[in-house]
Amino acid sequence: MTKIAVLVGSLRKESVNRKFAGALEKLAAGRMEFVYAELADLPHYNEDLWDNVPEAVTALKATIEAADAVLIVIPEYNRTYPGVIKDAIDWATRPWGKNSWAGKPVAITGTSPGVIGTAVAQHHLRTTMVTVGTAVMGQPELYYAYKPEHFGEDGAITDENTKTYLEGWVNSFADWIATTGK
Numbered sequence: 001m002t003k004i005a006v007l008v009g010s011l012r013k014e015s016v017n018r019k020f021a022g023a024l025e026k027l028a029a030g031r032m033e034f035v036y037a038e039l040a041d042l043p044h045y046n047e048d049l050w051d052n053v054p055e056a057v058t059a060l061k062a063t064i065e066a067a068d069a070v071l072i073v074i075p076e077y078n079r080t081y082p083g084v085i086k087d088a089i090d091w092a093t094r095p096w097g098k099n100s101w102a103g104k105p106v107a108i109t110g111t112s113p114g115v116i117g118t119a120v121a122q123h124h125l126r127t128t129m130v131t132v133g134t135a136v137m138g139q140p141e142l143y144y145a146y147k148p149e150h151f152g153e154d155g156a157i158t159d160e161n162t163k164t165y166l167e168g169w170v171n172s173f174a175d176w177i178a179t180t181g182k
């Protein structure tokens with residue numbers, strides 16, 4: 001089973017991005033195990049905190065390092081990705097020489113009620129993830145304009161066209177991990 005560390009860029013309970021990640025998890029069931037990184041208690045990056053490392057930082061780095069690949073699911077905040085994701089990225093690159101991201105296959109997606117479905121935010125994040133040394137899947141892109149009617153009661157995608165597209169995307173991610181993973 002391929003282990004996927006999942007970072008969701010929204011902390012709110014009713015997050016559509018959390019729901020979207022859950023739907024992808026159902027489509028990947030049997031092939032991928034999703035392990036959700038806990039980001040709610042992550043402090044802003046502060047070099048001084050390495051003297052007494054916050055548990056949330058240690059846990060985040062361990063979750064990424066134990067995974068075969070990382071999936072990042074983001075809302076778009078003011079045409080970029082949320083600050084909690086930037087803090088997670090920065091913490092996991094340090095301490096110097098212990099970059100938890102190095103060489104990890106990464107896929108980026110996200111959803112918003114708006115028609116461009118986080119496209120601009122994803123492009124910003126893509127640039128950052130290349131910089132920190134991950135192998136970012138370039139294609140296919142997945143910008144999902146959130147539609148509540150696409151989901152069933154259990155959180156699974158019920159809209160057939162959407163389901164087919166998302167299954168194809170999950171397959172591509174699996175291929176990407178097989179090609180680039182260590």
Ligand code: FNR
Pocket residue numbers: 010011012014015016017018075076077078079080111112113114117118
């Ligand atoms: C937003 N939203 C938003 N949507 C979008 O498509 N492009 C954007 O630039 C923004 N900007 C933005 C800024 C801030 C501070 C907030 C709180 C929201 C709306 C956003 O897509 C919507 O609130 C989603 O529901 C957020 O995702 P979660 O929290 O439901 O996963």
